[in-house]
Amino acid sequence: MSTRGQARSALFDSDDLLAVALEAVVLGVLGVFRALWAALVMAVRFPAAAVPLLLVVAAGVLLGSKGVALVLVMLAALLGAWRLKAPSSFSRHVSDRSAFMVRNAIYRLRWTGVARRTDLVAHDGRLGRGRDPELVALLRVRPTTAGSDRLLLRLPTGLTPDDVAGKADAIAHAFRSEAARIHPDRPGRVWLELRRADQLAAPILPLPQSDKLDLAALPVGHAEDGSTWHLRLAGTHLLIAGATGAGKSSVLWSMLRALTRGIRQGLVEVWAVDPKGGMELRPGRALFARFEDSTPEDMCVVLEDLVVLKDSRAKQLAESGQRSHVAGAGSPHIIALLDELATLTAFADRAVTRRIDTALGLLLTQGRACGITVVAAVQDPGKDIVGWRDLFPTRVAMRLDNPLQVAMVLGDGAREMGAKADEISELTPGVAFVRVEGTRQIKRVRAAYVNDNAIAELAAQISVSDEQNQREEVQ
Numbered sequence: 217m218s219t220r221g222q223a224r225s226a227l228f229d230s231d232d233l234l235a236v237a238l239e240a241v242v243l244g245v246l247g248v249f250r251a252l253w254a255a256l257v258m259a260v261r262f263p264a265a266a267v268p269l270l271l272v273v274a275a276g277v278l279l280g281s282k283g284v285a286l287v288l289v290m291l292a293a294l295l296g297a298w299r300l301k302a303p304s305s306f307s308r309h310v311s312d313r314s315a316f317m318v319r320n321a322i323y324r325l326r327w328t329g330v331a332r333r334t335d336l337v338a339h340d341g342r343l344g345r346g347r348d349p350e351l352v353a354l355l356r357v358r359p360t361t362a363g364s365d366r367l368l369l370r371l372p373t374g375l376t377p378d379d380v381a382g383k384a385d386a387i388a389h390a391f392r393s394e395a396a397r398i399h400p401d402r403p404g405r406v407w408l409e410l411r412r413a414d415q416l417a418a419p420i421l422p423l424p425q426s427d428k429l430d431l432a433a434l435p436v437g438h439a440e441d442g443s444t445w446h447l448r449l450a451g452t453h454l455l456i457a458g459a460t461g462a463g464k465s466s467v468l469w470s471m472l473r474a475l476t477r478g479i480r481q482g483l484v485e486v487w488a489v490d491p492k493g494g495m496e497l498r499p500g501r502a503l504f505a506r507f508e509d510s511t512p513e514d515m516c517v518v519l520e521d522l523v524v525l526k527d528s529r530a531k532q533l534a535e536s537g538q539r540s541h542v543a544g545a546g547s548p549h550i551i552a553l554l555d556e557l558a559t560l561t562a563f564a565d566r567a568v569t570r571r572i573d574t575a576l577g578l579l580l581t582q583g584r585a586c587g588i589t590v591v592a593a594v595q596d597p598g599k600d601i602v603g604w605r606d607l608f609p610t611r612v613a614m615r616l617d618n619p620l621q622v623a624m625v626l627g628d629g630a631r632e633m634g635a636k637a638d639e640i641s642e643l644t645p646g647v648a649f650v651r652v653e654g655t656r657q658i659k660r661v662r663a664a665y666v667n668d669n670a671i672a673e674l675a676a677q678i679s680v681s682d683e684q685n686q687r688e689e690v691q
C-alpha cells in the first residue's frame with residue numbers, strides 16, 4: 217500500500233469523527249478534480265469521442281431530455297452511414313478507438329490489483345509506519361498496429377525490467393491476453409506488450425523480389441508489428457534452429473528468393489550442402505554454384521574447397537591492405553548453405569568428421585572478412601553442434617523442444633524477455649524469435665512460405681551457365 221493509502225486508512229481508523237468527516241470532504245473534492253482532469257485528458261487524447269459527448273451534454277442543458285434524444289438519434293444515423301459508406305475508416309476511427317478506450321480503462325482500473333497480486337512490488341527493508349512497499353506504476357497505455365497494447369511501466373527503486381519479465385506470463389493471463397513481452401525503455405521504465413491477436417497466424421506469401429541486393433537486410437518474412445523481417449548475411453554467420461517441421465526450410469527458401477537476383481548478377485554464389493540426400497535443396501539446384509548431397513566425403517570436399525578460396529581471398533586482402541572483402545562480379549559473396557548441420561557428420565567416418573570439423577571451424581572463424589557466410593540449419597542446437605554454436609553471431613530460434621534450447625540459441629535471459637520458442641505452436645510453422653540487431657530486444661517473426669511452384673520459378677530465373685555445367689562435369 218502506498219504512503220497516501222496508509223495515511224487515508226489511518227484517518228478512517230481514527231476515532232475522531234470530525235477528522236473522518238473532514239477527510240471525506242477532502243477526498244470528495246479531490247475525486248471531483250481527478251474526474252475533471254481525466255475527462256480533460258480524454259478529450260485531448262480522443263477529441264472524436266469528446267465532441268459527441270459535449271454535444272449530448274449541451275443538448276441536455278439547453279433542450280432537456282428531448283434534445284438529448286434528438287442528438288443521440290442524429291449521431292446514431294451519422295455513425296451508421298459512415299459505417300456503410302467507409303467501413304475501414306469507420307473501424308479505424310470509431311470501433312478500434314472505442315475498443316481501445318475500454319481496454320485502456322480496464323488496464324488502469326485493474327493495474328494496481330494485478331501488480332499487487334503478481335508481487336510487482338519493491339519492499340522497503342526497514343520496518344515501521346510509512347515504510348510500505350511501492351508498486352510498479354502504470355504510466356501510459358498505447359495500442360499498436362500489430363494487435364497488441366503496450367503498457368509503459370515505472371519501476372520503483374529496487375526493481376529491474378527482468379522482474380517485470382518474470383511476471384509477464386501472470387500479467388498476460390490476468391488481462392486475458394495471449395502473451396506478454398517486455399521491451400526496454402529508458403532506465404527506470406519498461407514497456408510491457410500484451411498480445412491480443414496473433415498477426416502471424418496466417419501463412420505469409422513470398423515477398424516481392426527486389427533488383428537491389430542488400431546482404432545486410434534480406435527481406436524474408438514479416439515481424440509481429442507488421443514490418444518486414446530482414447536477415448543479415450554480410451559479415452556474419454547464420455544459425456537457424458528448429459525442431460522437425462518448425463519451418464526451417466521456409467527461412468532458407470525465403471533467403472534464396474531474396475538472393476536470386478544477386479545470384480543472376482554474379483554478386484552472390486551459394487554453395488549448398490544437403491546431407492539429407494537432396495530432399496530439401498535439390499529442387500533449387502540451378503541456384504547453386506556448387507551443390508552436394510551424396511557422401512559425407514564429397515560434402516567435406518565442398519567445404520575444403522571453400523577453405524582454399526578463403527585462404528586465397530585472405531592473401532589478396534592482406535596484399536591490398538583491405539580489411540574485408542567487397543562483393544562484386546568476378547568475386548561474389550559466398551553463402552555456404554548447410555541444411556541439417558548435425559547430419560553432416562553423423563554418418564561420416566572419423567577421418568572425414570575430423571576434416572569437416574577443421575574446414576567448418578576455419579570457415580566460421582575466418583570466413584566473414586573474406587566474404588564467406590555460413591548459413592546452417594539444425595534441429596537440435598544442443599546435440600552435435602555444441603562446438604560450433606557460439607561461432608554463429610546471428611541466430612534464429614524457431615519452434616524448439618524445451619526452454620534450455622532457447623537459451624542455447626538466443627542466450628540467457630532471452631526466454632524471460634518473451635522469446636518462448638518452446639511454446640511456438642506446431643500449427644504455425646515458419647514462426648521464430650530473433651534478436652533485434654545490436655540490442656537485447658527480441659522480435660517475433662514469421663518466414664514467408666515459398667512453396668514448390670515458387671521454388672521451381674526461382675530455379676527457372678537462373679539459367680545454368682555453361683561454365684557451371686562444365687564445373688559440375690569436372691567434379
Ligand SMILES: Nc1ncnc2c1ncn2[C@@H]1O[C@H](COP(=O)(O)OP(=O)(O)OP(=O)(O)O)[C@@H](O)[C@H]1O
Nearest residue numbers: 419458460461462463464465466645646663664665
Ligand atoms: N513459413 C511457413 N508458412 C506456412 N507453412 C509453412 C512454413 N514453413 C513450413 N511450412 C509448412 O510446414 C511443413 C514443415 O516445414 P519444413 O519442412 O520447412 O520444416 P523443417 O523445419 O525444415 O523440418 P525438418 O527439419 O524436418 O526438415 C512444410 O511442409 C510446410 O507445409
